[in-house]
Amino acid sequence: MSTALLYHSRKPPPPFRRGVSYPLAIVDGRLQLSSDLTLVREAIIQVLETRPSERVMRPTTYGTPDYTFTTTSDFQVQVEQIRIALDTQILAVDKFIVTGRLGEDGVGWVEVQWVVLGIPQPPINFELRR
Secondary structure (H helix, E strand, O other): OOEEEEEOOOOOOOOOOEEEOOOOOEEOOEEOEEEHHHHHHHHHHHHHHOOOOOOOOOOOOOOOOOOOOOOOOOHHHHHHHHHHHHHHHOOOOOEEEEEEEEOOOOOEEEEEEEEEOOEEEEEEEEEEOO
């Protein structure tokens, strides 16, 4: 079962900038930097990999829930929660389309499609194991 969930369009994103890459890496004794769409992609991955309360300065408003021990009859609810988390935390993206399917083995597959300045970017795929 695969269902495309809601997408959200918003005002143009703020200008891109440079920032510390995710995950942190040291190159030639300095922190590695990322910029433009690479920085945005890394921010999306960071939100997907961070659980609420892991960020000291944003304990309840950053990240996505851990679904490891979650039981639900509707996997699409979890997919929608991921879309909402991305939509509220990554302001440089003007549209997210998050789809998901639950395999017979209990592994949930999620694809995040994202658009910046009207240009679709390569999707991000990941799995949620139960």
